[in-house]
Amino acid sequence: MAEIVIKDLNKKFGEFTAVNNSNLTIKDGEFFVLLGPSGCGKTTTLRMIAGLELPTTGKIFLDNKDVTFLRTSQRDIAFVFQLFALYPHMNVEKNIGFPLKIQGVSKRQIKDKVIEVSKMLHLEHLLKLKVSGLSGGDRQRVALGRSIIRRPKAFLMDEPLGALDAEFREMMCFELRKLHNDINATTVYVTHDQIEAMSMGDRVGIMNKGIVLQADDPLTIYNKPKTMFVGKFIGSPAMNFIKINSVIQKGKKSIKINDRKIEIPKTHEDSKATCHYLGIRPENIVITNDGEVRGKVFGVEYLGAHQIVTADTEVGRLKVRTSSHIQLMINDTIGLHFLPDNIIIFNGETEVALKSQFIL
Ligand code: ATP
Numbered sequence: 001m002a003e004i005v006i007k008d009l010n011k012k013f014g015e016f017t018a019v020n021n022s023n024l025t026i027k028d029g030e031f032f033v034l035l036g037p038s039g040c041g042k043t044t045t046l047r048m049i050a051g052l053e054l055p056t057t058g059k060i061f062l063d064n065k066d067v068t069f070l071r072t073s074q075r076d077i078a079f080v081f082q083l084f085a086l087y088p089h090m091n092v093e094k095n096i097g098f099p100l101k102i103q104g105v106s107k108r109q110i111k112d113k114v115i116e117v118s119k120m121l122h123l124e125h126l127l128k129l130k131v132s133g134l135s136g137g138d139r140q141r142v143a144l145g146r147s148i149i150r151r152p153k154a155f156l157m158d159e160p161l162g163a164l165d166a167e168f169r170e171m172m173c174f175e176l177r178k179l180h181n182d183i184n185a186t187t188v189y190v191t192h193d194q195i196e197a198m199s200m201g202d203r204v205g206i207m208n209k210g211i212v213l214q215a216d217d218p219l220t221i222y223n224k225p226k227t228m229f230v231g232k233f234i235g236s237p238a239m240n241f242i243k244i245n246s247v248i249q250k251g252k253k254s255i256k257i258n259d260r261k262i263e264i265p266k267t268h269e270d271s272k273a274t275c276h277y278l279g280i281r282p283e284n285i286v287i288t289n290d291g292e293v294r295g296k297v298f299g300v301e302y303l304g305a306h307q308i309v310t311a312d313t314e315v316g317r318l319k320v321r322t323s324s325h326i327q328l329m330i331n332d333t334i335g336l337h338f339l340p341d342n343i344i345i346f347n348g349e350t351e352v353a354l355k356s357q358f359i360l
Contacts, residue, residue, distance in 0.1 A: 002076075004026040004062055005060070007060075009022040009048060009057075010022075011055055019041045027186070031187045031200060031202045033200060034190045034205050034212075035233075036207030037192060041211075046156050050156050051070060051074075078150070078152040078156070080156070080157040080158070085143060092142050095131055096117055096142060097149065120148075121144060122141070123141055126138060137172065141175070154188065156187075157187065201217075206233060237282050240279070240281070241278070242257065244275065247274070248271040248273075248276055248345060260293055262338060263340035265356045267345060267356045273347045273350070274348070275348030276354075278338070284342035292335075293314055295313030295333075297329065297334060298317065300329075304324065305324060311334060344359060
């Protein structure tokens with residue numbers, strides 16, 4: 001097991017900066033997910049941790065040891081690309097035991113280890129079969145077995161479930177997380193799928209344009225985004241943003257938009273920016289006749305237990321998540337109430353959340 005620390009990490013490809021002064025500590029035994037849009041620098045960060053790419057500047061520590069310039073083979077980590085990259089001519093037992101064979105471990109010890117790992121992955125009954133005849137899910141378990149058999153200090157996984165269909169993906173997410181709970185090795189998992197990230201990670205690091213913007217547990221990432229980017233990127237539908245063309249004074253309890261008074265959480269700071277945004281999640285807006293803002297229903301998406309209502313209001317177009325029991329028609333006039341304890345105020349110039357009783 002290992003703690004991974006990256007310090008002021010930069011990677012340039014020519015003039016282009018792929019990773020921009022990243023700082024991150026991944027705790028010993030943690031399942032840490034790096035999440036962000038395509039091209040934001042997730043894979044490059046992972047490849048630098050693995051030693052497959054050298055940083056332009058900055059350092060990487062594994063268990064307090066500076067490994068920045070060590071070869072991959074000297075770092076004692078396992079890099080998992082796609083779980084089903086196996087040797088088709090070998091049977092399951094030989095595939096799983098292969099990493100120990102090339103390390104020169106004795107046949108007896110390999111056999112014992114293969115049995116231990118195959119029990120963990122429910123593969124005992126398949127050991128003598130060729131991998132080419134296995135189902136996709138079983139092949140991936142074999143590949144996982146091969147990567148955990150030598151018990152590396154850390155696992156680095158780059159979109160390992162990317163090529164799977166939805167059903168297998170869901171099953172493997174669950175199994176990977178369970179396996180992590182059993183062996184407890186530090187894992188860094190790269191994905192661009194927010195559901196995968198939020199359901200698997202102990203913590204999720206949100207990256208954009210080469211920078212880790214926020215690294216927190218999934219609940220904090222969802223409820224307390226520190227930037228507008230995180231509020232937009234996480235959640236479906238995304239956070240709503242209501243523009244306010246005024247400064248924000250410390251301790252203020254409400255603001256006016258178009259003569260409508262909206263309660264806000266007390267901020268701990270004055271903000272002189274000329275524009276701000278109130279960020280509010282769709283489920284924190286309540287449809288009620290005496291709401292502080294009025295609007296008209298523009299669209300309704302029925303999603304089973306709940307529905308997403310799009311409303312054109314005095315403060316802009318908003319998405320509301322509400323129970324499907326409420327019957328609404330296009331063009332219905334509705335009132336909307338914003339739950340003040342769930343509003344995040346963002347500086348409109350920097351797009352960073354103001355410090356408040358909820359965001360510290
Ligand atoms: P994806 O999910 O699409 O793989 P990512 O977040 O993993 O995206 P990276 O693969 O880390 O992104 O790439 C970050 C940026 O660096 C991209 O714009 C990519 O084109 C660029 N890049 C990556 N590797 C190289 C390279 N060897 N040479 C030049 N540019 C590169």
